[in-house]
Amino acid sequence: MSTDSLRIAPAVHHRRALLTAPWSAATWxxxxxxxxGGLVMIVAATLVITVLSVDLSLVFVFALGVPATVATLLxxxxxxxxxxxxxxxxxxxxxxxxxYPQADRPGWWPRWAAVLTDGRSWAHLAYPLVAGxxxxxxxxxxxxxxxxxxxxxYVPVTLAQxxxxxxxxxxxxxxxGVVGLWVAPVLLQLLTVVYVRVARPLLxxxxxxxxxxxxxxxxxxxxxxxxxRTTRTAAVGAADEERRRIERDLHDGAQQRLVALxxxxxxxxxxxxPEVAALAVEHAHREVKETLAELRDLVRGxxxxxxxxxxxxxxLSALAARSPVPVRVQxxxxxxxxxxxxxxxxxxxxxxxxxxxxxxKHASATSVTVSADVLGDRLRVVIxxxxxxxxxxxxxxxxxxxxxxxxxLDGTFDLDSPAGAGTRVTVEVPCAS
Numbered sequence: 001m002s003t004d005s006l007r008i009a010p011a012v013h014h015r016r017a018l019l020t021a022p023w024s025a026a027t028w029x030x031x032x033x034x035x036x037g038g039l040v041m042i043v044a045a046t047l048v049i050t051v052l053s054v055d056l057s058l059v060f061v062f063a064l065g066v067p068a069t070v071a072t073l074l075x076x077x078x079x080x081x082x083x084x085x086x087x088x089x090x091x092x093x094x095x096x097x098x099x100y101p102q103a104d105r106p107g108w109w110p111r112w113a114a115v116l117t118d119g120r121s122w123a124h125l126a127y128p129l130v131a132g133x134x135x136x137x138x139x140x141x142x143x144x145x146x147x148x149x150x151x152x153x154y155v156p157v158t159l160a161q162x163x164x165x166x167x168x169x170x171x172x173x174x175x176x177g178v179v180g181l182w183v184a185p186v187l188l189q190l191l192t193v194v195y196v197r198v199a200r201p202l203l204x205x206x207x208x209x210x211x212x213x214x215x216x217x218x219x220x221x222x223x224x225x226x227x228x229r230t231t232r233t234a235a236v237g238a239a240d241e242e243r244r245r246i247e248r249d250l251h252d253g254a255q256q257r258l259v260a261l262x263x264x265x266x267x268x269x270x271x272x273x274p275e276v277a278a279l280a281v282e283h284a285h286r287e288v289k290e291t292l293a294e295l296r297d298l299v300r301g302x303x304x305x306x307x308x309x310x311x312x313x314x315x316l317s318a319l320a321a322r323s324p325v326p327v328r329v330q331x332x333x334x335x336x337x338x339x340x341x342x343x344x345x346x347x348x349x350x351x352x353x354x355x356x357x358x359x360x361k362h363a364s365a366t367s368v369t370v371s372a373d374v375l376g377d378r379l380r381v382v383i384x385x386x387x388x389x390x391x392x393x394x395x396x397x398x399x400x401x402x403x404x405x406x407x408x409l410d411g412t413f414d415l416d417s418p419a420g421a422g423t424r425v426t427v428e429v430p431c432a433s
Contacts, residue, residue, distance in 0.1 A: 004093055004196050009189035021185040030188040033090050033195065034142055038135045040086070044079060044128035052125070070115045076124035080203045083127070087203075093196050098205040119206060127202040134195045141187035148180025311338040312345040316352055316370055323356045325365050325385070332373040340379045340431040347409055348372065348381040351402050351427045355383040358399070363387025363423060378411075379431050384424045391417035399425075 010017035010026050021027055051072050077100065084095045098120040103110035115121060154177070155170045268280035307315040313334040320327035331337055337345075352370055359365040365387030372381045391399065392415075403413040411429030 005193050008091055008093070008196060009186075009193045011186045011189050018182070018186070021189070022181050024185070026189055027185040029091055030138075030185075030192040031142065033087075033192055034135060034138050034188070036086065036090065037131070037195070038139065040083070041128050041132040041135055045132045048076075048125055048128050066112060066116075070112045073115050073118065073121040073125065076121050076127075080124040080127065083199065084203050087196065087199060091192065091196060095200050095204045098203075123202045123206075127199065130198055130202065131195060134191060134198055138188060138191040138195070141184050141191060144180055144187070145184030148177045148184055151177030152181065153177075307345060307349050308342075312340070312348060312372060313337060315345075315349050316372065319349070319353055319356055320370065323360060323368070325356070325360050325368050327356065327368045327370060330369065330371040332371070336374040337372050337379065340374065343409055344379045344411075344429045344431055347402075347406050347411065347429050348379060348427060350405065351381060351413075351425060352383055354399060354402050355385075355423070355425050358391060359383075359385040359387055359423070363389070363391070365422070374431060375428070377431050378428045380426070380428045382424065382426050384422065386422045388419070389417045389421050389423055390419040391415060391423045 006013055008026060008030070011021040011024065012018075017024060017026070051068075054068065081097070084097065088094045100120060101114045101118050103114045151173050155174050159170075265280070265284050268277040268284065271277040271280060311334075313329075313331045316329045316331070320329050356368060356370075359368050363385055365385035368383065368385040370381070370383050372379070374380070399415065403415075406413040406427055406429055409429045411427060414426040415423070416426070417423040
C-alpha cells in the first residue's frame with residue numbers, strides 16, 4: 001500500500017473515506033486534476049503529434065530533421081518540469097527531477113547526440129499521449145458521476161412536473177443514481193493514482209537513476225549515522241572531561257579556600273587577643289571574596305549568566321572586556337543572532353572564550369577580531385588574531401573539546417593557523433541546534 005494511494009485514493013483503503021467519497025477533498029482534487037490536466041494534455045498531445053510528424057517528415061533532410069527533433073526534445077523538458085510542479089501542487093505528490101546527460105566533448109554534434117539519445121526526453125514526449133489516455137478514462141468516470149447525479153434528481157423533478165413513474169422504475173433510478181454517486185468518485189480517485197504512477201516514470205528519473213539516487217541516499221544515511229555515532233562519543237567524552245575539570249577546580253580551589261576559611265574563623269573564635277582575632281577575621285574575609293571570585297569563574301565556565309540573560313552579543317562583549325588582548329566584536333544582526341537556539345549560542349560563546357584565552361596565553365597576539373552573523377539556517381562565528389599561529393587542535397586540548405562540542409550539534413569547526421600568520425577559527429552551527 002503506497003503513500004500515493006493512501007493520500008490520493010483514501011476511499012479505497014478506509015471505510016469512512018468511502019462513505020464520504022462524493023464530497024471528500026480527495027475527490028475534488030481528482031476532479032481538478034482531470035480538468036486542468038485534461039486541458040494541458042489536449043494541447044500537449046496535439047503539439048507532440050503535430051511536431052513529431054513534421055520532424056519525421058524532415059528526417060530525410062538532415063539539415064532540418066535532426067535539429068528540429070533536438071529542439072522538440074529540448075522543449076519537452078520544460079513541459080515535464082511544469083507538469084511535475086502542477087502535480088505536486090494539485091495532488092501533493094512530488095516527483096523527482098531527472099538528470100539529463102551532457103555531451104562528453106565540445107561541439108554541436110555531441111550536444112545533439114546527447115539529446116537524441118536521452119531516454120528521459122523521449123519519455124517526456126510520450127507522457128502527453130499516455131497520460132491523455134488515462135485522463136480519457138477518468139473523464140468517463142466523471143461522466144458517470146454526472147449521469148448518477150442527474151438520475152438522483154430525475155425522479156423528484158419528474159414527479160414535480162406531474163409525470164407518472166412506476167414505483168419500481170423510480171426506485172431503480174434513484175438506487176442506481178446513488179450507487180453511481182459513490183462509484184464515480186472511487187473510480188476518479190483510483191484513476192488519479194494511476195495517473196501519478198504513469199507520470200512518475202515518464203517525468204521523473206529513470207529506474208537506473210532512481211536506483212543510483214537510492215543507493216546514494218543510503219550511503220549518505222550510513223555516513224550520517226557514523227558521524228552521529230562519532231560525535232556522540234566525542235561529546236560524551238568532552239562532557240566527562242568537563243565534569244572532571246569542575247571536580248578538580250572545586251577540590252583544589254573553592255574547597256581548599258573554604259577549609260582555610262574555617263581554620264581562620266576557628267582561630268578568631270578561640271583567640272583572646274582582639275588584635276589577633278581581627279587579623280584572622282580580615283584574612284577570612286579575604287578568603288571569602290577570593291572563593292566567591294573562583295566560584296563565579298567556575299559558573300561562568302559552565303554556562304555564563306550573561307548569555308542567558310542578555311544573549312550572545314552581550315556575552316561576546318563581556319568576553320572582549322575581560323580579555324587582556326584588545327578585542328573588536330562585530331555582530332552584523334544582533335536580533336538574528338539572538339534568535340538562534342541556546343545550544344548554538346553556548347557553543348559559539350565557549351569557542352570564542354577558548355580562542356581568546358589561547359590568543360592571550362600562547363599566540364602573543366596584539367589584537368583579535370570576533371564576528372558573528374547568521375547565514376541561512378546557521379550561526380557563523382569567526383575569531384581571527386594576529387599572533388604567532390601554529391595552533392593545533394590536538395588530543396586533550398581545549399580546541400579539540402570545542403570541536404567535539406560543535407560536531408555534536410551537527411556544526412563545523414575549522415582551524416586555520418599557519419605558523420607566523422595568526423590564527424583563524426571559523427565555527428558554523430545550525431541555528432536550531
